[in-house]
Amino acid sequence: MRVVRTTFDRQDMRRERRYLSPTFEVIVGNERFHTVNWSMGGVLLDGPCRGAALGTHVDCVLALPGSAQVLRLTAEIVRTDPDTGASALRFDDIGIDEVDFLDRAVAHRLH
Numbered sequence: 001m002r003v004v005r006t007t008f009d010r011q012d013m014r015r016e017r018r019y020l021s022p023t024f025e026v027i028v029g030n031e032r033f034h035t036v037n038w039s040m041g042g043v044l045l046d047g048p049c050r051g052a053a054l055g056t057h058v059d060c061v062l063a064l065p066g067s068a069q070v071l072r073l074t075a076e077i078v079r080t081d082p083d084t085g086a087s088a089l090r091f092d093d094i095g096i097d098e099v100d101f102l103d104r105a106v107a108h109r110l111h
Contacts, residue, residue, distance in 0.1 A: 016041040022105050027061040028052075028089075040102055042075060042090040049087045052077055057092060064105060071101045 016039035
C-alpha cells in the first residue's frame with residue numbers, strides 16, 4: 001500500500017491527516033473522554049483507558065457535543081503516552097457510514 005505523507009516529519013508514517021477540531025466526546029467502557037486529535041484511522045484521547053492493556057480491542061462511541069448522532073465502533077488501544085496519560089486508539093473496521101460521519105464532522109467544522 002502506498003503511504004501518502006500528511007506531515008513533513010519523516011518519522012511520522014501516519015496515512016491519515018490529523019484534525020484538532022471538531023472535538024469529539026468518546027465513551028470507552030464507562031469512561032468519558034475528549035479527543036486531543038483524530039483522523040479517519042483513530043483517535044487520541046485526553047486520558048488513559050483504565051483497566052485496558054495495550055492491544056485490547058474496546059467498544060467506543062463518538063459523538064459531537066450538541067449533536068444527537070453518534071458513531072459506534074471498535075478500536076484497538078495502540079499507545080498510552082506516559083507523560084500526558086493520553087491513549088491512542090486505532091479503529092478496527094471503518095466502513096462507508098463511519099467515513100461519512102467523520103467527513104460530515106469536518107465539513108461542519110468549516111461552516
